[in-house]
Structure formats: structure tokens, C-alpha cells
Amino acid sequence: MKSELSYKDLKKNYDKKVVRKFSDMKNCYNNSDVKGNPVIYNVYIKDFGTFEAGLTVMESGAINKEFFMTKGHRHKKPRKELYILTKGKGKLLIQEESKTKVINMKKDKLYIVPPRSGHRAINTGKGKMEFLSLYAKDAGHDYNFKFKKRFFRK
Amino acid sequence: MKSELSYKDLKKNYDKKVVRKFSDMKNCYNNSDVKGNPVIYNVYIKDFGTFEAGLTVMESGAINKEFFMTKGHRHKKPRKELYILTKGKGKLLIQEESKTKVINMKKDKLYIVPPRSGHRAINTGKGKMEFLSLYAKDAGHDYNFKFKKRFFRK
Numbered sequence: 001m002k003s004e005l006s007y008k009d010l011k012k013n014y015d016k017k018v019v020r021k022f023s024d025m026k027n028c029y030n031n032s033d034v035k036g037n038p039v040i041y042n043v044y045i046k047d048f049g050t051f052e053a054g055l056t057v058m059e060s061g062a063i064n065k066e067f068f069m070t071k072g073h074r075h076k077k078p079r080k081e082l083y084i085l086t087k088g089k090g091k092l093l094i095q096e097e098s099k100t101k102v103i104n105m106k107k108d109k110l111y112i113v114p115p116r117s118g119h120r121a122i123n124t125g126k127g128k129m130e131f132l133s134l135y136a137k138d139a140g141h142d143y144n145f146k147f148k149k150r151f152f153r154k
Numbered sequence: 155m156k157s158e159l160s161y162k163d164l165k166k167n168y169d170k171k172v173v174r175k176f177s178d179m180k181n182c183y184n185n186s187d188v189k190g191n192p193v194i195y196n197v198y199i200k201d202f203g204t205f206e207a208g209l210t211v212m213e214s215g216a217i218n219k220e221f222f223m224t225k226g227h228r229h230k231k232p233r234k235e236l237y238i239l240t241k242g243k244g245k246l247l248i249q250e251e252s253k254t255k256v257i258n259m260k261k262d263k264l265y266i267v268p269p270r271s272g273h274r275a276i277n278t279g280k281g282k283m284e285f286l287s288l289y290a291k292d293a294g295h296d297y298n299f300k301f302k303k304r305f306f307r308k
Contacts, residue, residue: 001268003248004257010264046266049233050204050290053264079203082288084238086262094157103158108240110164110207112200114155134236134288136204 007086007130010055014044018054022063025071029063030150040068051136055086056121058129065153072120072147076140081119083111084132089125093149094118100149105131118145161240161284164209168198172208176217179225183217184304194222205290209240210275212283219307226274226301230294235273237265238286243279247303248272254303259285272299 005013023037041058061068083092085105092111094101095118103111113119123129159167177191195212215222237246239259246265248255249272257265267273277283
């Protein structure tokens with residue numbers, strides 16, 4: 001087993017890969033009148049038994065001026081999630097019952113998503129945005145969560 | 155709940171703290187004839203339900219020329235562990251049945267400890283060594299594992 005991995009290595013050395021194309025995210029964007037079916041992001045996942053570590057590699061771009069973003073979800077169980085930015089620039093949107101937080105992600109910081117809150121990452125940069133997320137395998141994903149705040153190119 | 159943490163913030167904002175003084179590690183060093191009882195390292199732990207994220211902050215120093223190191227352990231269950239160096243310089247020792255790996259840890263890399271292997275971090279730098287480790291809460295810790303390789307100041 002290879003023990004030392006660059007974030008780049010993880011793109012070849014994963015246990016599971018998730019590909020999100022525009023067609024997987026039609027409900028996320030207001031206007032779905034788009035030509036083609038671009039890949040918005042890929043997630044390269046390593047399995048650690050009771051949790052997973054996923055490297056999300058998100059392209060830079062927009063759908064009718066709305067930035068590329070992750071599908072976003074809320075966990076079914078009350079589980080926290082840990083985010084670490086590894087490349088590029090972007091925002092982390094955390095929507096709790098009463099309030100919404102928009103965080104400009106930085107390297108060398110940790111981001112902890114509280115249990116029961118919806119969360120989504122948005123690539124507002126000119127290059128790829130890459131981040132590591134760590135979450136309990138039993139957390140479950142509710143992708144029907146409705147986010148209020150949206151992010152557009154000026 | 156605070157969502158954005160620097161690694162420094164984590165030192166105040168933990169769920170659990172482990173302090174390892176020299177007296178907790180007498181079995182690790184060959185010669186225990188040392189004055190005083192220095193703190194070798196502290197671990198600041200955040201609980202994520204099925205896993206934990208620990209920031210280990212290890213002082214720079216040596217006991218009779220043998221570098222400060224973590225106690226080291228092997229998991230009782232076959233669980234992998236993830237290490238990420240966040241500050242300083244040091245080595246990760248991974249001892250499997252048949253072979254021993256000594257890795258010079260670098261920032262911007264991931265280190266995956268295979269299941270059933272003993273592992274220990276060694277601070278070979280002149281300043282504090284800090285790293286994040288992520289492990290399943292059910293992994294269990296066997297601290298009686300015997301490491302063959304040792305690391306001394308020249």
C-alpha cells in the first residue's frame with residue numbers, strides 16, 4: 001500500500017470516484033438552458049473504515065453567470081464534516097435553520113460544518129478549486145436541501 | 155459553533171486534550187535517567203462522531219540525544235489512519251510485519267498508515283512539529299507495540 005500521496009496522486013489512487021456533470025445538477029441552477037454537459041467536479045474518495053476522505057476537484061466556470069458549485073447536501077444523521085482547502089479559491093456556504101454563513105476558504109485553516117446544516121462549496125476563482133472533506137460514513141446525504149444564497153459572476 | 159478555525163484556534167477549541175510528558179513515555183526511551191518531566195507533546199482532539207481529528211503539537215528536543223517522538227501505537231482493529239503535516243519538520247515511522255518505512259513528512263501531502271502497522275512521528279526539526287491525524291473512533295490503540303528503528307541527534 002502506498003503511504004505517501006500528493007493530492008495529485010490521490011486522483012489516481014482512490015477507492016471510489018464521483019463525477020458530477022451539469023446534467024446531475026439541473027435542480028441546482030435556475031436556468032438550465034445550457035449547451036453540452038460539462039463536468040463541474042470530480043471527487044476522489046479514500047475509505048478509512050468509519051469515515052471517508054474525499055478530494056473534490058472543481059473546475060472553474062459558470063452556468064449563465066452562476067459559479068460552478070457542488071451539489072450541496074445536509075447529513076441525515078447529526079454529523080459534523082471537516083473541510084480543508086488544498087488549492088485555488090472559493091467559498092463555503094453553510095446554511096443553518098436560522099442563519100447562513102458564507103466563508104472565504106483559505107489554506108492552512110480548518111472548516112467545520114455543524115451537524116444538521118446544509119453545506120456547499122463554490123468555486124469563485126479563475127482556476128480549479130480543490131479541497132479535502134472528511135465525513136462519517138454513516139452520515140447520509142440529503143441532496144434535496146434548498147439553499148437560499150446564490151453566487152454569480154459580476 | 156465556530157466553523158472557521160486556524161490550527162492555532164484548535165489549541166483552544168478542542169473536545170479533548172491529551173498531554174504526554176516524559177513520565178508517560180519511559181518505556182519508549184532506552185535511558186530514562188533524565189532530570190525533570192518535560193512535556194513531549196499535546197494532542198488537541200475534535201470529535202466527528204465516528205472519527206476524530208487530532209492536532210499533535212510536539213516540542214523540539216531529545217532525551218539523551220534521542221529525538222522527541224510520539225508514544226506510537228498500532229490499531230486494534232484493521233483501520234487506516236490519515237496524517238497531514240501542518241508545521242515544522244519530522245518523520246513518520248511505519249512498521250509493518252515485514253518492513254519498516256521512514257518517511258520525511260512534507261506539507262501539502264497526505265500520509266496513509268496501513269492497517270495493522272505500528273506508527274510513530276518523530277520531531278527531527280529545530281522548532282515545533284505539528285500534524286493532523288484522522289482516525290476511526292473504533293480503531294483502538296495498542297501502545298505495547300515494539301518499534302525497531304530509533305532516531306538520534308548527531
